[in-house]
C-alpha cells in the first residue's frame with residue numbers, strides 16, 4: 026500500500042513535469058513568451074536555434090550586451106518567432122542596429138512606432154519590434170543609362186556655367202539612322218562640326234530603341250547647331266529623339282532614357298529644371314518640333 030502510494034506520487038510528479046515542459050515548448054508556437062534556463066554547455070546560439078531565432082535577436086530581447094557572457098542558470102525570455110516584442114533602446118543604439126539585431130528593417134520599426142525622425146531615438150524609449158520580417162534583398166534595378174554610355178557622357182570636362190538650356194527635338198522621321206543624320210548635317214546643311222545635336226536617342230528602327238548616342242559635339246563640349254539662334258546654340262545642349270511625334274509617340278525606352286539623360290545632365294551642368302525646353306518653346310522661329318504628340322513634362326514627371 027505504501028509503495029503503491031509512493032509510486033502514484035512519483036507518477037503524478039512525472040505527468041506534471043511533462044505538462045510543464047509541454048507548456049514551455051508550446052509557448053512560442055502560441056505566440057506567447059516562454060522562458061528558458063541556461064544549462065551547462067549551452068550557448069545563446071544553440072538556445073536561439075532551438076527556438077528558431079538568431080543569437081543576436083535573443084540577446085537583444087533579453088538586454089544582453091555580450092552574447093558570449095551568459096551564466097548557467099540564467100533565465101531567458103524567449104520571444105515567439107515573428108512575434109512582436111518590446112525593446113528598450115540602449116545607449117548607442119540606432120534604428121538600423123536595432124533592426125539588424127531583430128532581422129527586420131529600420132523602416133519597419135519606424136513605421137510600427139510612428140517614428141518620424143529615425144535619428145532621434147533616445148535611450149530608454151520602448152519600441153515595438155516584429156522579429157524576422159526583413160525582406161530578402163531585391164535585385165538592384167538596371168541602370169537607366171548603360172555603364173559604357175555613362176562613361177562616355179562623363180568623360181569630357183564640363184566648364185562651370187558652360188550650359189544654360191537643355192533642348193529636346195524629334196528627328197521628324199522614324200527611319201533616321203545616326204549615319205544618315207550626320208551626313209545630312211555635314212554634307213547637305215554644310216555644318217563643319219557634323220551632327221547638330223549633342224545626343225540622339227534611338228527608336229528601334231535604324232537605331233537601337235532607347236540607346237543614347239553621344240555626339241561629337243558633346244565629347245568636344247562645343248556649340249550645337251540645332252536652334253535658329255547662334256547665341257542659343259552656344260549654350261544649349263541638344264537632345265534629339267528619333268521619330269516623328271506629329272504621328273507617333275516616343276517609345277517607352279526613349280522616354281526612360283530621355284528622363285535619365287536629362288536628370289544626369291542637369292546634375293553635371295547645373296541647368297535648372299525650368300530650362301529643360303522643347304525646340305518649339307525656345308526657338309525664335311516657329312517650329313512644330315518635337316511634334317504635337319510629344320509631352321516633355323509628362324515624360325520628366327513620371
Ligand SMILES: [Zn+2]
Pocket residue numbers: 193194195251304314315
Ligand atoms: Zn528641333
